[in-house]
Amino acid sequence: MSNSFLSNQEFNNSIELSILMPCLNEAETIAVCIEKAHSFLKVNKIIGEVVIADNGSTDGSQRIAEANGARVIHVKERGYGSALIDGIKATYGKYIIMGDADDSYDFTALTPFVEKLREGYDLVMGNRFRGGIKPGAMPPLHRYLGNPVLSGIGRLFFPSAIGDFHCGLRGFNREAMIKLNLKTTGMEFASEMVVKSTLHKLRISEVPTTLSPDGRTRPPHLRSWRDGWRHLRFLLIFSPRWLFLYPGLLLLLVGLVCLLALIPGPQTLGGVTFDIHTMLYASMAIIVGFQCVAFAIFSKVFAINNKIFPSDKRLESALSKITLERGIVLGLLLFLMSLMGSINAVMAWGKTSFSSLVPSITMRIAIPSVTLIVVGIQVFFNSFFLTFLASQKDE
CATH class of the missing domain: 3.90.550.10 (Spore Coat Polysaccharide Biosynthesis Protein SpsA; Chain A)
Incomplete structure (x- = not known):
């Protein structure tokens, strides 16, 4: 025109x-x-x-x-x-x-x-x-x-x-x-x-x-x-759920099920026996899975704060309950639980006059204990990082 x-x-x-x-x-x-x-x-x-x-x-x-x-x-x-x-x-x-x-x-x-x-x-x-x-x-x-x-x-x-x-x-x-x-x-x-x-x-x-x-x-x-x-x-x-959350939850679930099932002793399934070596991989799955879930939360908070994603009321409600202080307390509790497991393992070793250990017995205590201490440390420091992210909201 x-x-x-x-x-x-x-x-x-x-x-x-x-x-x-x-x-x-x-x-x-x-x-x-x-x-x-x-x-x-x-x-x-x-x-x-x-x-x-x-x-x-x-x-x-x-x-x-x-x-x-x-x-x-x-x-x-x-x-x-x-x-x-x-x-x-x-x-x-x-x-x-x-x-x-x-x-x-x-x-x-x-x-x-x-x-x-x-x-x-x-x-x-x-x-x-x-x-x-x-x-x-x-x-x-x-x-x-x-x-x-x-x-x-x-x-x-x-x-x-x-x-x-x-x-x-x-x-x-x-x-x-x-x-x-x-x-x-x-x-x-x-x-x-x-x-x-x-x-x-x-x-x-x-x-x-x-x-x-x-x-x-x-x-x-x-x-x-x-x-x-x-x-x-x-x-x-742009999809923290599919990149981090869902794989992380799957790893956590599989790792926890395997670890808890093997703590009492070896398990045989379909002619295959699963023992402490499987426990070790289950521990890895729990640790990696937990951090993936944390990454999903970090990514979503960062994206919302920088107006890449719109606000999410469900996430905001959940985060209002995840305070720094609660994260510190939970991390310390997990650390103390792992410490108790580690002391128990040392006491069991002492009963043998600190001679050679039987891995199939002691590792059933050591692997869960190490898993707890690592997750406890993750919770502790992730709580600080999440608090830092939340404070960086782009107005």
């Missing part, structure tokens, strides 16, 4: 939709993408703009974009996420629709996104598996393994119904997205947007989107295994 009778500031304030494209050497396709985006705005009578977040192109993409009526933002820090973060901040629209500048998405078919945004949804994801993937548009590794697996893990780790976590065509409310304080600089930015939107309970919808083969002759910037790992790493880091 023309801004002939409006000042630049008045026009910027009236923009409803910004169509944002990250760009790195897209000279072959940038013009057609901009042309389609302008056509969509004109046909649908939407006051909008086309913004190109250029990430250091050396093939003249910037000049082509400006010649075709787009506004170019120069982003110095390399990376897909970096380009989009700076691009989002530089747009004027109430809503933003972002998409790749390689002509793999049809910028004349954005109506479903706009309709959902106008209905009040904060994030509208495209779904290529519902909309259709044309022959040659997506490598088989991505189509049948990478995207389904990573999207499945995302749905498992987070309460999200999104079927395609990595679709490059998506729309969102600009103000709501800026509040999420997105930070990742690489391809994992696509996952961060979905994960943080879900954690902060934004309104999310999904619409079918068609993916076509891109129009470039050069290879894509995406590196399958490297970028796949970055997505998986991000999902794990």
